Amino acid sequence: MDRxxxxxxxxxxxxxxxxxxxxxRLYDGDDKAKLDVGVAxxxxxxxxxxxxxxxxxxxxxxxxxxxxxxEQAAGIGKRSVAxxxxxxxxxxxxxxxxxxxxxxxxxxxxxxxxxxxxxxYRRLTEEMTQKRWESTSLSQPIxxxxxxxxxRKTHAVGIIGIERxxxxxxxxxxxxxxEAFEDLSKLMVKAxxxxxxxxxxxxxxxxxxxxxxxxxxxxxxxxxxxxxxxxPVTRETHGSGTHYHLQLAKQLGDMLQAPLEExxxxxxxxxxxxxxxxxxxxxxxxxxDLVNACKMFESLxxxxxxxxxxxxxxxxxxxxxxxxxxxxxxxxxxxxKGSLTAEExxxxxxxxxxxxxxxxxxxxxxxxxxxxxxVEGLRFYPNLF
Amino acid sequence: xHRRGVGAGAIAKKKLAEAKYKERGNVLAEDQIVQMSKQxxxxxxxxxxxxxxxxxxxxxxxxxxxxxxxxxxTIGVDPLAxxxxxxxxxxxxxxxxxxxxxxxxxxxxxxxxxNGGLITLDELHQRVLKGRGKYAxxxxxxxxxxxxxxxxxxxxxxxxxxxxxxxxxxxxxAELNMDHTVVLQLAEKKGYVTVSEIRxxxxxxxxxxxxxxxxxxxxxxxxxxxxxxxxxxxxxPALFSELISRDVTPEEANQMTP
Numbered sequence: 013m014d015r016x017x018x019x020x021x022x023x024x025x026x027x028x029x030x031x032x033x034x035x036x037r038l039y040d041g042d043d044k045a046k047l048d049v050g051v052a053x054x055x056x057x058x059x060x061x062x063x064x065x066x067x068x069x070x071x072x073x074x075x076x077x078x079x080x081x082x083e084q085a086a087g088i089g090k091r092s093v094a095x096x097x098x099x100x101x102x103x104x105x106x107x108x109x110x111x112x113x114x115x116x117x118x119x120x121x122x123x124x125x126x127x128x129x130x131x132x133y134r135r136l137t138e139e140m141t142q143k144r145w146e147s148t149s150l151s152q153p154i155x156x157x158x159x160x161x162x163x164r165k166t167h168a169v170g171i172i173g174i175e176r177x178x179x180x181x182x183x184x185x186x187x188x189x190x191e192a193f194e195d196l197s198k199l200m201v202k203a204x205x206x207x208x209x210x211x212x213x214x215x216x217x218x219x220x221x222x223x224x225x226x227x228x229x230x231x232x233x234x235x236x237x238x239x240x241x242x243x244p245v246t247r248e249t250h251g252s253g254t255h256y257h258l259q260l261a262k263q264l265g266d267m268l269q270a271p272l273e274e275x276x277x278x279x280x281x282x283x284x285x286x287x288x289x290x291x292x293x294x295x296x297x298x299x300x301d302l303v304n305a306c307k308m309f310e311s312l313x314x315x316x317x318x319x320x321x322x323x324x325x326x327x328x329x330x331x332x333x334x335x336x337x338x339x340x341x342x343x344x345x346x347x348x349k350g351s352l353t354a355e356e357x358x359x360x361x362x363x364x365x366x367x368x369x370x371x372x373x374x375x376x377x378x379x380x381x382x383x384x385x386x387v388e389g390l391r392f393y394p395n396l397f
Numbered sequence: 398x399h400r401r402g403v404g405a406g407a408i409a410k411k412k413l414a415e416a417k418y419k420e421r422g423n424v425l426a427e428d429q430i431v432q433m434s435k436q437x438x439x440x441x442x443x444x445x446x447x448x449x450x451x452x453x454x455x456x457x458x459x460x461x462x463x464x465x466x467x468x469x470x471t472i473g474v475d476p477l478a479x480x481x482x483x484x485x486x487x488x489x490x491x492x493x494x495x496x497x498x499x500x501x502x503x504x505x506x507x508x509x510x511x512n513g514g515l516i517t518l519d520e521l522h523q524r525v526l527k528g529r530g531k532y533a534x535x536x537x538x539x540x541x542x543x544x545x546x547x548x549x550x551x552x553x554x555x556x557x558x559x560x561x562x563x564x565x566x567x568x569x570x571a572e573l574n575m576d577h578t579v580v581l582q583l584a585e586k587k588g589y590v591t592v593s594e595i596r597x598x599x600x601x602x603x604x605x606x607x608x609x610x611x612x613x614x615x616x617x618x619x620x621x622x623x624x625x626x627x628x629x630x631x632x633x634p635a636l637f638s639e640l641i642s643r644d645v646t647p648e649e650a651n652q653m654t655p
Contacts, residue, residue, distance in 0.1 A: 029460075034562050049562065064562050126519060126563060189461065192451040196465060199447050202440055204472040209433050216426035228430050235430075235437055240475040240482045256481045281551040286499045296495035298480045299550045323570045326552030366553075366569070387614050 013040035014115040015100050017108035019072035021062050023055060028144075030054045031135040035126025036061065039095070041117025052122055054135055057145040059098075071110055075145055077101050083133055084121070094129045095121045096136070141179055206239055214245045230254070253304045258312070260297070260305035264288070264328075265314040272316070272330045276363050277338075281306070281318075281326040283364070321370050322377075335374075342375040343394060351384070351393045441483055448487045455488055459537035465490070466543060477547055497536065497544040500525050505568035513617030514569030515581075515635035518542075518557075521566055541566075561585040565635060571616040576609045581633065589622070589632040 023029060036052035038045040038061060047069070053060040059078075063069035079099045086094040099119045124132070213232060217224055224232075229246060234254045236243050253261075264284075271287060272279055279287075281302065289296045297305075306318035306328055315331040345360060346352045352360070354369035361368060372392045375381045382395045424432075454461050469476050469484075476484035477494050485491025504524045508516060522538050529536065545566060548555045554570030560582045567573065573581075583598055584590035595606040610631050613619035622630040 189454065189458070192454045192461065193464065195447055195451060196468065199443060200468045200472055202443055203469075203474055206433070206436060206440055207473045209429065209436065213426050213429045213433065216429070224426055224430075228427055231434070232430055235433055237479050237481055238437065238483050239440075240469070240478045240484055241473065242475065242478070254481075256479075280553060282502050282548070282553050285551060286502055289495060289499050294492055295486075296480055296492050298477055298485070298491060298495055299498065299547050301479050301481065303550055320552060324552050324554060325570055385615070387611050389615065 013038065013045050013117075013120055014103055014110065014112040015077050015107070015120075016061070016071040016073045016110040016112065018110055019058075019060060019070050021053075021060055021067075021070035021072070024057070027055045027057045030056060030139055031132060033124065033126070033128040033132050034064070035124065035128070037123040037125060039121035039123060040112065040115050041119055042121075043117075045111075045120075047111065049125060052132065054132065054139060056139060056142075073100075075139060075143075077104075078140060081133075081136060081140075083129065093123050093125050094127070095123045096129060096133055097121050138178075138182060141175055142182055203239070207241055210236060210239070210241050210243065214243050218245045251304075251307070253308050257301065257304045257308055260301060261308040261312055261314065264302075264305055265309070265312070265316055267291070268316060268328060269330075272328065276361055276367075277330040277332070278327050278363075278367055279329075280364065280366055281328060284328050322373070323370070325366060325370055327367065327370070338371055339375045339378055339380055342371050343380045346372075346375075346381055346392055347394045351391050353389050353391050355389075357392075441487075444483055444487050448489075452488055455490060456493065456534050459535055459540060462490075463537075463539050466539075477543070493534070494540070494544045494547065497525070497540060498548050500528055501541065501544055501548065501566075502568070504528065505566070509569065512634040513619075514554075514567060514571060515558075515618050515633070516566050516568070517560075517635060518564040518566055520635075569616075571618065572612075576605070577613065580606075580609050580613070584631070584633050585636055588636040589630045591628045591630055593628055 032051055032053040034051050035049055037049045038047055047061075048063055048065065050061055050063045050069075053062070058072045058074050060070065060072040062071075077100050079101055081096055081098040084095040084097050086092040097119055098121070102118070122129075122132070210232075217229065217232075229250060233243070233246050233250060234256070236246070237254050237256065267288065268279070268284065284306075285297070285299060285302055288302070303318070303326070306316075309316045309318060309328075317329055317331055318326065319329055320326050342357075345357065349356070349360075352372070354365050354372060357363075357372060358365040358368040363371075369390075372381060376383060376392065376395075380395055381392045382397070384391045384393060455465060466476070474484075476482065476488075476490050479485065480491045480495065482491065501521065504521060505514065505516060508524075518538055518541065522536070522541055525536060525541065542557065542564075545555055545557060552570075554567060556567045556573075558565040558567060558573065558578050558581060560578075565581060579599065580590060580595060583595065590610075592603060592606045592610070595601055595609075596603065599606075610619065613631065613633075614621060618635065619631045619633050622632055
């Protein structure tokens with residue numbers, strides 16, 4: 013552990029983050045380091061570790077310090093955790109101060125309490141193969157050991173050849189990724205211009221500068237939808253939906269009739285989401301699309317309604333299933349059996365537990381049922397008061 | 398909303414307003430909307446070009462997705478707002494996250510009888526990966542978190558509770574306040590907690606501890622082991638590690654709750 017130096021944890025200009033993993037505890041040799049559990053970060057140049065609770069406590073070590081490393085599998089039992097053992101070169105003379113002045117061990121361990129060791133080991137292998145720190149130096153001088161070998165026990169010629177091929181592919185992929193990032197940045201600059209333009213338009217609409225027609229406002233909303241820009245101003249006056257959601261609402265009206273009938277006239281919105289998207293296969297609906305479409309049922313005079321219960325649960329229900337009918341039948345069922353829990357009611361009707369609970373709560377709200385709330389569960393009785 | 402007036406008077410008035418605007422260097426909103434329409438077309442083709450070169454990157458590379466999402470957030474754009482958005486249509490980001498949303502809902506539903514609607518992000522991650530099969534794209538925990546954030550708009554109480562350096566994902570509308578959360582965090586180390594431990598660590602009175610534990614029992618988030626040596630233990634199935642748990646059927650679960 014005396015190879016680590018204190019660090020601010022910020023990446024340098026040429027340094028890229030490769031992978032990070034929470035839940036890592038450091039070991040000085042076989043002893044637990046006098047540090048808590050933290051986040052281990054692997055960059056192209058260093059191994060960095062930061063305390064989860066105290067972000068100021070951050071240490072780093074150049075990858076060039078690593079001679080080789082190996083996995084240590086977890087033992088049997090809940091407590092045993094997989095580790096990576098890292099063997100290190102001696103401390104260089106010009107090392108910056110760190111948490112340990114001196115250590116009797118030439119190796120450290122990373123203990124992965126929240127798993128992730130497989131991926132971390134893989135990435136560490138890649139970085140140690142590529143040695144990207146040799147080609148791009150950091151702005152601060154980093155003490156390096158002599159050129160280290162990669163951590164492998166056997167060095168047959170075949171393996172070196174394969175390693176070279178992997179390194180080649182990695183370099184290509186790297187190039188692709190950096191190109192992708194560059195192109196993405198350029199794209200984002202253009203997108204930002206669109207956002208600013210739309211904000212300017214929205215402000216003018218709000219301040220009623222200039223004459224905007226209904227059509228123009230609706231068109232503007234569809235532009236916002238395409239770009240994924242939220243706009244509270246037009247939402248106030250025109251709602252969140254667009255033509256797209258109108259069409260969607262009609263499609264849903266057709267599609268959900270049969271499933272709703274089968275399920276007692278009511279489905280949780282998450283159920284609808286899964287049903288519809290599984291059926292579509294591609295060009296899926298976003299959760300917001302679904303909600304916005306369902307909000308239009310009433311204005312389109314479709315026989316469905318979006319309804320929000322007090323608990324926050326959102327459902328789609330058939331208009332034909334009136335409130336009174338549901339409550340009356342709930343009361344019948346409960347009276348019949350003397351009392352019912354949500355689970356029992358669900359089994360009786362073939363409904364989900366969530367929705368059957370909402371029905372019982374509704375009947376209770378209307379004064380037809382009363383509850384017996386104990387540790388054994390929530391049970392409903394007919395209200396005799 | 399205004400409608401453009403008709404008639405000579407209205408036209409004259411409008412021309413005056415336009416002139417005044419252009420004088421002050423302000424552009425009318427309707428002109429800007431036309432401008433936006435043109436810019437949108439340009440942007441769309443830029444995005445198409447980007448997609449033709451880099452669409453794979455988004456699908457295959459979780460780190461790239463994180464960067465992409467963060468950049469969008471920085472400029473004020475939500476690429477996941479609608480399946481009809483450009484981002485979704487051309488980059489396919491939408492389908493990736495919306496399908497993930499479906500998988501998350503299904504996993505949570507399948508396990509609800511066992512853990513009451515509370516599951517660690519780790520376990521959710523493992524089960525989603527398992528469900529997707531070996532040849533599916535890599536899904537990171539960041540991806541799950543973003544998909545869950547989107548699911549929240551559909552009601553149903555999807556939420557995330559920070560616990561022990563990671564999160565518990567809640568998928569039922571159970572009322573969980575700060576007291577409940579802090580007890581969950583306490584229980585995270587061993588998978589269970591006792592009244593004494595709560596009193597020692599949190600310095601609460603017995604009533605407060607019992608009240609919170611009763612609520613967790615009622616919501617099906619905790620199971621009571623009254624036969625434990627010493628004191629009764631309140632176990633949280635959501636925190637059971639894979640190693641020591643086995644799958645429980647709904648019938649067995651019913652028999653276990655007190």
